[in-house]
Amino acid sequence: MGHYKNIILLFLILFPAGIIFAQSYPDTTVDRLLRSGIKEIANQNYSEASNVFTKLDKRFPDIPLGKIYLAATQIAKAYDLGEEMNSDFINDYLKKAGDQSKKLLDSNAKNIWYNYFVALCNGYKAYADAINKNWLAAFTTGLTAKSDFENCLKIDSNFYDAYIAIGAYDYWKSRKTEFLKWLPFVGNDEQEGINLLNAAIKHSSYNNYAAISSLVWIYIDQHEYNKAVKIAEDGLKDFPDNRAFKWGLARAYEDIDKKTAIKYYEEVLQSYLSVPDQNHYNEIILKHIIAQIYERMGDKNEALLLCNDILAIKNLSERVKENLSSRLSRIEAMKENLSR
Numbered sequence: 001m002g003h004y005k006n007i008i009l010l011f012l013i014l015f016p017a018g019i020i021f022a023q024s025y026p027d028t029t030v031d032r033l034l035r036s037g038i039k040e041i042a043n044q045n046y047s048e049a050s051n052v053f054t055k056l057d058k059r060f061p062d063i064p065l066g067k068i069y070l071a072a073t074q075i076a077k078a079y080d081l082g083e084e085m086n087s088d089f090i091n092d093y094l095k096k097a098g099d100q101s102k103k104l105l106d107s108n109a110k111n112i113w114y115n116y117f118v119a120l121c122n123g124y125k126a127y128a129d130a131i132n133k134n135w136l137a138a139f140t141t142g143l144t145a146k147s148d149f150e151n152c153l154k155i156d157s158n159f160y161d162a163y164i165a166i167g168a169y170d171y172w173k174s175r176k177t178e179f180l181k182w183l184p185f186v187g188n189d190e191q192e193g194i195n196l197l198n199a200a201i202k203h204s205s206y207n208n209y210a211a212i213s214s215l216v217w218i219y220i221d222q223h224e225y226n227k228a229v230k231i232a233e234d235g236l237k238d239f240p241d242n243r244a245f246k247w248g249l250a251r252a253y254e255d256i257d258k259k260t261a262i263k264y265y266e267e268v269l270q271s272y273l274s275v276p277d278q279n280h281y282n283e284i285i286l287k288h289i290i291a292q293i294y295e296r297m298g299d300k301n302e303a304l305l306l307c308n309d310i311l312a313i314k315n316l317s318e319r320v321k322e323n324l325s326s327r328l329s330r331i332e333a334m335k336e337n338l339s340r
Contacts, residue, residue: 025113030060037069042239046077063104064097068120071097075128080243081272082281084319090128097121112155116162119148123165142169160200167196168214194218201231216248228252243268258293265290280313281320288331300338307335 025031037052050073057066071093078085101117108114126142129135146169149162171193197218200211212235219228232249239245250264265286272282291306310331321328 025065027060030056030063030065033059034065034069037073041069041073041076042242044080044241044243046073049073064100064117064121067093067097067100068117068124071128072124075124075131079131081275082279082320082323085128085131087128087132090124094121094125094128098125110155112152112159115148115151115155116159119145119152119162119165122148163196163200164211164214167193167200168210168218169193170196171214171218213244213248216245216252220248220252223255225252225255229256241271243271246271254293258297262290262293265293279317279320281324284310284313284320284324284327284331288327288334291331291334295334295338304335304338307331307338311335 025034033052033056037049037056040046040049040052050070053066053069053073055066057070060066071090074086074090077083097117098121101114101121104111104114105118122141122145126138126145129138129141146166149165152159152162153166170189173189194215197211197215201215212231216228216232216235219225219231229249229252232245232252235245236242236249246264246268250261250268253261253264269283269286269290272278272286287306287310291303291310294300294303294306310328
């Protein structure tokens with residue numbers, strides 16, 4: 001998806017990894033474990049996150065949070081590293097969590113956390129479907145998740161985690177249906193979506209990270225690059241090595257200062273290169289992006305070196321070749337152009 005790697009249409013906004021926790025689960029031990037595990041996701045320590053959420057699930061089997069976040073960790077890891085998703089594991093845990101959440105909700109429909117559990121389950125189903133390019137299922141379940149989050153707001157209008165999901169969904173839904181704006185039942189929810197996300201960041205929540213990530217890419221989409229830079233930099237104060245924030249920061253700088261953009265892209269690239277047994281997926285994408293920037297700057301030699309680097313990579317898996325086939329063809333064409 002080019003520079004928009006950090007957006008999977010409407011559904012990335014359902015990926016929680018918090019920074020500040022204004023809204024807390026009533027049980028302090030659950031809250032502590034949840035904070036700890038979510039921070040490990042934000043720091044891209046996926047094994048550590050899984051260990052924390054396994055402990056959460058074993059100590060509190062009567063609530064679905066451990067199962068939800070064990071699935072979430074696997075989704076986040078697969079997407080971040082460009083790996084094949086463990087769909088059997090994810091589907092199994094989300095189904096168990098979903099069934100458990102519905103039973104809890106049936107026992108008390110006014111409990112905001114039970115409503116939130118259901119919303120998270122559907123949100124992650126939509127997210128996983130979107131990554132797997134099951135667009136119809138992703139859209140349908142994503143719409144259900146939005147309705148579930150709205151149920152949370154009916155109980156507590158200041159439940160800011162719901163603001164994040166609804167705000168980002170409304171913005172991207174509005175953007176993706178611009179061609180239908182002439183219809184009377186299709187509204188423009190872009191600004192309302194931005195307002196909800198800004199409110200969520202101001203008041204903080206478990207999913208503050210998601211609000212920051214969403215707003216970075218929304219401001220890039222709106223060509224408000226300085227705003228995108230400010231929000232990404234604020235996120236990096238808490239998580240200086242977070243690849244999602246730094247990737248967004250690099251993209252925002254492309255239209256402000258290309259040399260600075262290259263600097264941040266290279267930092268993200270080095271982060272991926274340090275991952276053991278990395279599959280070269282993100283290496284190829286990032287080197288191609290950097291090569292394109294060099295080409296726009298008129299530095300054909302650097303651009304050509306990067307193209308050669310990419311095309312010299314051996315032993316790519318069939319999955320990576322398939323997923324990057326179009327990009328690899330463009331890199332070949334770019335190399336030919338630069339070699340003339």
